[in-house]
Amino acid sequence: MRKPVALAGGCPTSRGMSWAQASLLARGLCRGWGGICGAALTGAPFSQVPPQAPRGLHCSTAAHHSDSSLVPRPPEPPRRPAKALALHEELFRQAPDGARDKASFVQAVQKFGQHNVHRRGHVDFIYLALRKMREYGVERDLAVYNLLLDVFPKEVFRPRSVLHSIFIHYPRQQECGIAVLEQMENHGVMPNKETEFLLLQIFGRKSYPMLKFVRMKLWFSRFKNINPFPVPRDLPQDPVELARLGLRHMEPDLSARVTIYQMPSSKDLTGVADPTEPHIVGIQSPDQQAALARHNPARPIFVEGPFSLWLRDKCVYYHILRADLLPPEEREVEETPEEWNLYYPMQLDLDYGRSGWDDYEFDIDEVEEGPVFAICMAGAHDQATLAKWIQGLQETNPALAEIPVVFRLAGSTGELLAPSSGLEEPSPPPPEGQEDEEDSQQQRQQQGQS
């Protein structure tokens, strides 16, 4: 008996419940109902049931009686164990005719309250409900978590004395409460006043769920807005909108303009877009436009990709239009006259006694790469689609008509299975095989005459 305090001081309902379940589990295992029992019990990490199970398996009724001197005698195991055990599952199983949504989940939880007024087996029910939340799509709903906490009977598990709160009072119930909060934490759900009130009513101020609640309240508020590149919680379903969001996310220049070069063809009845007309969305900033106009037409520019970008749990792929790095002798140093911007001079050559103290430069040559002229996201990653993008770009960049464009596409068309890595590496894991393939794919395409 690992928790003598809890067992001896337990309330009659909860103790009876655990005993009943122990014997049920034993019977269930014997008769091969392991599936049901396992499903109902795996969620309880600290359950008191397993240590008691062997007793139910191997001991006769005499052993039960000898035990009763230590622990109050358990109630007689009910005659119809399967029905009682599978009850909680049944609550959730009633839904399938309807949709699996918040309403049916709430209904199941409420039905549990109606079924047994004494809340027997509420811990197992809560663990089960926590596992089911993802199926019902309510794992980020604070109201549902509060509803689950509401299943706990109130005022029963509150410590009544200092001794109660020193030794963990009702450990299994407290662990269950922590599990609810932990799942909230994992899904980034911030608890509110109602949660606090419920926890106070159920477990009291000096309890572990309350401690967890205080910690969550503290750290969630600290870390809530630290992402400098925020992504909305619910991403748009429309691929064009998603591409627009992703492009804006990547481009640091706020004056850049997003252009939709091609809308996806109208969806047919099946809801699948026509593969021959994928969407093409591109972004280009005025600086990039100017740089492209200055580009030496003798040097080719490249369409590279696809590269991956993660927006929360969605991966989108983008292509870039870039040139190689100019050799150092051809680079022209940009001279910005000082009177261009009076408020923020671009260059200031004052020797205000600068010494070694003022050297804030790292002693390293940073990686330099060729300039990026534009980024696009397209529904398909083949050359024909990207050529359309280049054609669209020519409308705003007439200089592009004279520059040869080389397509350096890493993978095959369509689905992307290989993880696309950084810009310098077309595909990391098999370097040799891919390179040849890539070379064969490199086709010079003179856009000037077209």
Next chain:
Amino acid sequence: MALVHKLLNGTCILRKCPKPSVALYPFLGTRFADYCSSSLQKPAAVPGKASSQRKTEGDLQGHHQRDVALDITCPEEKPEVSFDKAIKDELKNHFWRLKDDIVNRWIGPEGRPLHEVLLEQARVVWKFRGKEDLDKWIVTSDKTIGGRSEAFLKMGKNNQSALLYGTLSSDTPQDGESSRSGYCAMISRIPRGPFERKRSYDWSQFNTLYLRVRGDGRPWMVNIREDTDIIQRKNQIYSYFMFTRGGPYWQDVKKKLYLYVFVRVYLKYKFLKVKLIPFSKFFFSNQGRIRDAQYQLLLDKISSIGFTLADKVDGPFFLEIDFIGVFTDPAHTEEFAYENSPELNPRLFK
């Protein structure tokens, strides 16, 4: 080897004394025999390779090391002979490094003149300009506990940056106790001095971590571990988040710092460099749980830094790192970002 290692770790308690390398002498003398014997018992698998690898890890690569490497690669030697020789060379190498250490200490801290170190405002700590730079890092994933994630580290195409790539998978290992999984990490090796003595970085004059990275939009975690000999503290790390933007641009704007007459410009500078992480923002955690009592990261003994990806999103990832440095940001005056709460640890407020 292990004996010496342990012993040297033990002697690290003496680090408070001004010249630890000198203080080590008596210990080394007495444990000399142990070093040899324990290495002799090792299987003679590839001693040459092992020792040469260890050599590359060293910070100080003098001319003598090249000679040693040449000797080892000599093919027509009998295994016994080469083994003895390898031990001898290894020893010699360590003594050379010890000598370098002492000489360097004479010149100044870390072998550089004092005025240079004192005036330093930006220091590159880790860079990736060749294969040997990758040896300073360990790449792990939850494969070690039975998961399915995998991570690899290699140099970029033009040998100019490191590329950490792989696949994250949050499948839990079927071992009956793990309930969640899915991480990939890259951890820097602890710097070692002569005789594999543990060393640490002293960044106490800097206040900001500078990372020049390019990612794919995934959030990473930067973990800094303090150097400690207390075994109870081995799971304690200081962490903060590194959000990558994604896209083809390096995550730091390459603009020169134009020193205006007014300090206000520093604010602008701060705004531009998005991947500056002030050390004051690192929070204290133990075994992956944030501690209730928060303490500031002390920068005088830093043992390693690590990057962890565990965002529960299955799929491929990559992170390119150009270099990692430390930096003094004059506009940053915050000492510690997290106040302790009287609700959580009332003892601190008595």
